[in-house]
Amino acid sequence: MTPREGGTLPQISSLRGGATLAIISADLDVKCALARDTARRWHERRLSLRSPLDPPLPDRPGRPAKPELVPPKAVGKRSLHTLPGRVAMLHALAHIELNAVDLALDIVARFAAEPVPHSFFDGWMRVADEEAKHFGLVRDRMRALGADYGDMPAHDGLWQAAHSTRNDLTARLAVVPLILEARGLDVTPSLQEKMRETGDLESAEVLRIIYEDEKGHVSVGAKWFRFLCAREKKDPAATFKELVRVNFRGALKAPFNDVARAEAGLTPSFYRSLTSTSNG
Numbered sequence: 001m002t003p004r005e006g007g008t009l010p011q012i013s014s015l016r017g018g019a020t021l022a023i024i025s026a027d028l029d030v031k032c033a034l035a036r037d038t039a040r041r042w043h044e045r046r047l048s049l050r051s052p053l054d055p056p057l058p059d060r061p062g063r064p065a066k067p068e069l070v071p072p073k074a075v076g077k078r079s080l081h082t083l084p085g086r087v088a089m090l091h092a093l094a095h096i097e098l099n100a101v102d103l104a105l106d107i108v109a110r111f112a113a114e115p116v117p118h119s120f121f122d123g124w125m126r127v128a129d130e131e132a133k134h135f136g137l138v139r140d141r142m143r144a145l146g147a148d149y150g151d152m153p154a155h156d157g158l159w160q161a162a163h164s165t166r167n168d169l170t171a172r173l174a175v176v177p178l179i180l181e182a183r184g185l186d187v188t189p190s191l192q193e194k195m196r197e198t199g200d201l202e203s204a205e206v207l208r209i210i211y212e213d214e215k216g217h218v219s220v221g222a223k224w225f226r227f228l229c230a231r232e233k234k235d236p237a238a239t240f241k242e243l244v245r246v247n248f249r250g251a252l253k254a255p256f257n258d259v260a261r262a263e264a265g266l267t268p269s270f271y272r273s274l275t276s277t278s279n280g
C-alpha cells in the first residue's frame with residue numbers, strides 16, 4: 001500500500017471528505033490507504049470534521065467487479081480441513097473486513113453533523129483503520145495460499161443492515177457494532193482453535209489479531225450507544241431490544257461469548273431475550 005501513500009491519493013478536504021472518498025473508491029488498495037491515511041491525519045489533528053468541499057456520500061460503497069455478490073444463503077459451508085475450505089473461509093472473512101471498513105467510515109461520514117464529542121470520531125476512525133489493517137492481513141494470507149479476494153462469490157447482507165439504519169445513529173450502533181461485530185466475538189475463538197488444529201498457524205495468528213481488535217470495536221459501539229441512550233434518558237438494554245426488533249431481521253444466534261461481550265460493555269440484559277429459542 002505504501003506506493004500510493006502521500007503522492008497519489010486523492011486530496012482530502014476533511015475527515016468526512018476522506019471517509020467519503022474511501023467509501024466511494026472501488027480500488028481496494030486506494031480505499032484502505034485512504035481509510036488509514038484519513039485516520040492518521042484525523043488523530044494528528046490535521047483535519048477538520050467537515051468541509052463544504054466534501055463529496056456526497058454514496059448509497060453503496062465502491063467495489064471492484066469481483067467478487068460477485070450473491071444472497072447470503074448461496075454462499076456454501078466449508079470444512080477447514082482442506083486448503084480450498086480454508087481459502088473459502090478466509091475469503092468470507094476478507095469480505096466481512098472489507099464491509100467493516102466501509103461500515104466504520106459510513107458511521108463517521110454519515111453522522112459527521114451529529115452533536116457528539118470529537119472522541120466519537122476518534123473511536124470510529126480507529127475502528128476504520130483497524131478494519132483496513134484486517135482486510136490487508138487476510139488478503140495477504142490468501143495470496144500466500146495462492147488465492148485472492150474476488151476469486152469466489154460473496155454475500156451482500158452486511159451492507160443491507162447498514163442501509164436500513166442510515167437515518168438513525170442509535171439504531172446504526174445497535175445493529176453494526178452491537179450485533180454484527182459482537183457476533184465476531186462469539187465465533188472467532190473457535191474458528192481460531194480449528195485453524196490451529198489444521199496446522200495453519202499463520203491464518204490462526206491473523207484470526208487472533210482480529211479477535212483482539214474486535215473486542216475494542218464492540219467496546220466503542222457499546223460506549224457510544226450508552227452515551228446516546230443516556231442523553232435521551234433511555235434505558236440502554238430496552239432501547240437496544242426495541243431497535244433490533246425494528247431494524248434487524250432474524251434472531252441472534254447463541255452461544256454467546258458472554259465474557260468478551262461483557263468486557264466490551266455488552267451485558268446479557270441486552271441480547272439474552274433476542275435469541276431464537278426465547279420468547280423474550
Ligand SMILES: [Fe+2]
Nearest residue numbers: 097100131134
Ligand atoms: Fe475487523
Ligand SMILES: [Fe+2]
Nearest residue numbers: 100181214217
Ligand atoms: Fe470490527
